Amino acid sequence: QxxxxxxxxxxxxxxxxxxxxxxxxSDRGSQSFFWYRQxxxxxxxxxxxxxxxxxxxxxxxxxxxNKASQYVSLLIRDSQPSDSATYLCAVGEAGTAxxxxxxxxxxxxx
Amino acid sequence: xxxxxxxxxxxxxxxxxxxxLRCDPISGHTALYWYRQSLGQxxxxxxxxxxxxxxxxxxxxSDRFSAxxxxxxxxxxxxxxxxxxxxxxxxxxxxxxxxxxxxxFFGEGSRLTVL
Numbered sequence: 385q386x387x388x389x390x391x392x393x394x395x396x397x398x399x400x401x402x403x404x405x406x407x408x409x410s411d412r413g414s415q416s417f418f419w420y421r422q423x424x425x426x427x428x429x430x431x432x433x434x435x436x437x438x439x440x441x442x443x444x445x446x447x448x449x450n451k452a453s454q455y456v457s458l459l460i461r462d463s464q465p466s467d468s469a470t471y472l473c474a475v476g477e478a479g480t481a482x483x484x485x486x487x488x489x490x491x492x493x494x
Numbered sequence: 495x496x497x498x499x500x501x502x503x504x505x506x507x508x509x510x511x512x513x514x515l516r517c518d519p520i521s522g523h524t525a526l527y528w529y530r531q532s533l534g535q536x537x538x539x540x541x542x543x544x545x546x547x548x549x550x551x552x553x554x555x556s557d558r559f560s561a562x563x564x565x566x567x568x569x570x571x572x573x574x575x576x577x578x579x580x581x582x583x584x585x586x587x588x589x590x591x592x593x594x595x596x597x598x599f600f601g602e603g604s605r606l607t608v609l
Contacts, residue, residue, distance in 0.1 A: 428537070
């Protein structure tokens, strides 16, 4: 059974701080890793993906992947109240559907 | 259409009734997925279709659940003899291919309530 684990939170950070979201996965064969954001009552939307070990930066977001530790993280710099949402980690491999974690709820206070 | 379209957006049914949920993916997307999300939970994979290949049904929770995809486009998820634990939001997503580039485009979901 492939599993993706996330701390459900809530993770509370003040505006302007760095939010750190973490995810671990069980299947060593996993090849692709994603972070989706889901606002309350809305559908998930992709914010970042990463395939290789190391860091990948996109604006205020940085995804980090460590395949040896089976660990993925998402850093959000200069957090804004509009970043308040549930962040879903998803993991996949070729020919299979993405497996999602249960999500971490982030709350950014102004 | 421009996005993934799902219908109905809301469905209230009585226990034991059958329901059908429809998904119209983005034109040209060959892969189509069904997930469900219970209150406060993550996305639970149900089934996916890729082109003319046999669907991956490994996530279907029981034989009361089935899905088909006609002509490589529209998909229908059918739940027979609904139970209260089937209450959830059923999300459909599509992508250009199933090689997991990750760009799943989700519909707005069908919220099912079983009384």
